[in-house]
Amino acid sequence: MAGWAPPQLEDFILTERLGSGTYATVFKAYRKKDVREVVAIKCVSKKSLNKASVENLLTEIEILKTIRHPHIVELKDFQWNKDYIYLIMEFCAGGDLSRFIHARRILPEKVARIFLQQLACALKFLHDKNISHLDLKPQNILLSSLDKPHLKLADFGFAQHMSPRDEKHVLRGSPLYMAPEMVCNRQYDARVDLWSVGVILYEAVFGRPPFASKSFTELEEKIRSNQPIELPSRPRLSLECRDLLQRLLKRDPQQRLSFQEFFAHPFVDMEHMPGLESLGKASSLVTEAIKKDQEGDAAAALSLYSRALEYFVPALRYEVDVRRKEAIRSKRCPGISLASTLHWKWRRPLLLRRRRAKMTAKPLISTSRAWGSCCSC
Incomplete structure (x- = not known):
């Protein structure tokens, strides 16, 4: 829109828009004082908030305030005025995983594995605290940089405190990455995150998600189908990678890999992931x-x-x-x-x-x- 300018925040200079959603827009920003720190600021318009979105925002702030992890985007601070609520976040210069994949068409298995290990590390940290993300998708996975990318899990707007036995009914997340039990309005638990991990890994190594569709109706039909998901024969993948994909993408959550099995799977191999130790x-x-x-x-x-x-x-x-x-x-x-x-x-x-x-x-x-x-x- 001509003449449009980003919101004003006293201690920051807001510059380019990084992305936007239903009720929030994210900007790159610089802190005015000290070392002119670069941050990302999520600006939530109060006018656009309904009861559900207020609850989601409060949960997101509550969760991010209490966690610090190298593979989870850091919430540095939050502020508000009469028009907006501002979440001041760690800035990730590498963009999101969706752009990273599309720019390369597919990721080599060894690259996909490193990203998967980092995602598993973040999920293990959350799982130990009984937190489910509930909106895992490449757009919500940021990269610290493009030359030496480190994965950072972001956007906890749908996240919930859930033990493995807790069951929910509310529809959350993005349909393309949403577990069948969610789409079919059945009870679901924390294992919906594992389905989403399977879809993300599938997209990384094959270049498209398993249910790529031209319309939501077509997408819903594919998700609701009882047909097992077949993995393409090309590119060639290791047996460990194929086994993990097949076990994550089980439509029946009772047959799906458990979190413990996922963290211990040979392809994930968290014990030997590259790290400081x-x-x-x-x-x-x-x-x-x-x-x-x-x-x-x-x-x-x-x-x-x-x-x-x-x-x-x-x-x-x-x-x-x-x-x-x-x-x-x-x-x-x-x-x-x-x-x-x-x-x-x-x-x-x-x-x-x-x-x-x-x-x-x-x-x-x-x-x-x-x-x-x-x-x-």
Whole structure:
């Protein structure tokens, strides 16, 4: 609209519009004082609020005030005047996951997996506090930046405090990502979030959601159908990824993966996700391996080193400092130097045994999985 300007807020300069919804518009903004901090401000017009939206807004503020997590957008403050309520949020320069996917058509499985691990980390944090998001979709998943994107779960307007046994009837969320039990007006519980995770993962690896439709009527028919969801044959995905998709996208919530099964699934593998702790875990295991080596326990040392590698590779992915990353890659870190020494100490006899096994044509138990990721560092 010509001549239209963003709302005025005393301590901030509101600039470009980042997005808008039914009763709120989000702007990029700068704090006037101190270091001119960049934030995102969600401006909620009081005139547009009805009873339900007021309750949703109060719940969103209540939840975000009490939680802090690296993969959940931070609520820094909230203010109000006679016309608006302002939620001052962490700014995410990378936009949302929907744009990220559409710009690339599909995401490689390894990229989708990293994002899924980060989303699972946020959901585990919420699940432990009996909080359900109830509106999971790519548009509500923000990225910290485009060069080194870290996922940030946002928009808790429909979120509720729900234990796994709580059941609701109210229709919430976006139809394209909404669980069948919600669309069909049946009782639902926290497992609706797991269905939404399955739809998001499907869209990430196949480039479109499973129920892409030209109209809401067509969409509703597809969701209400009893036909099992078939996964496309292309692109090729790992068995773990396909298994997770099939188990998340079960129309019957009783057959759907539970939260505990989701967090423990091999494709999610939260234990080995890239993170701040990865290098520490790896170094600790290498220290134990060296001790076992000195004690003459070769089998235990080899096992510990193999486990250490499973943390070194995520540490390399997580590290953003170029010099530290290069130190890890070139094995200048003390822990990796020790690991390398131990690796080749036991690698040489292994190669000799394999060579003898080939010569005698006798089968030898392969340990290639233990060493398969070594060159990645």
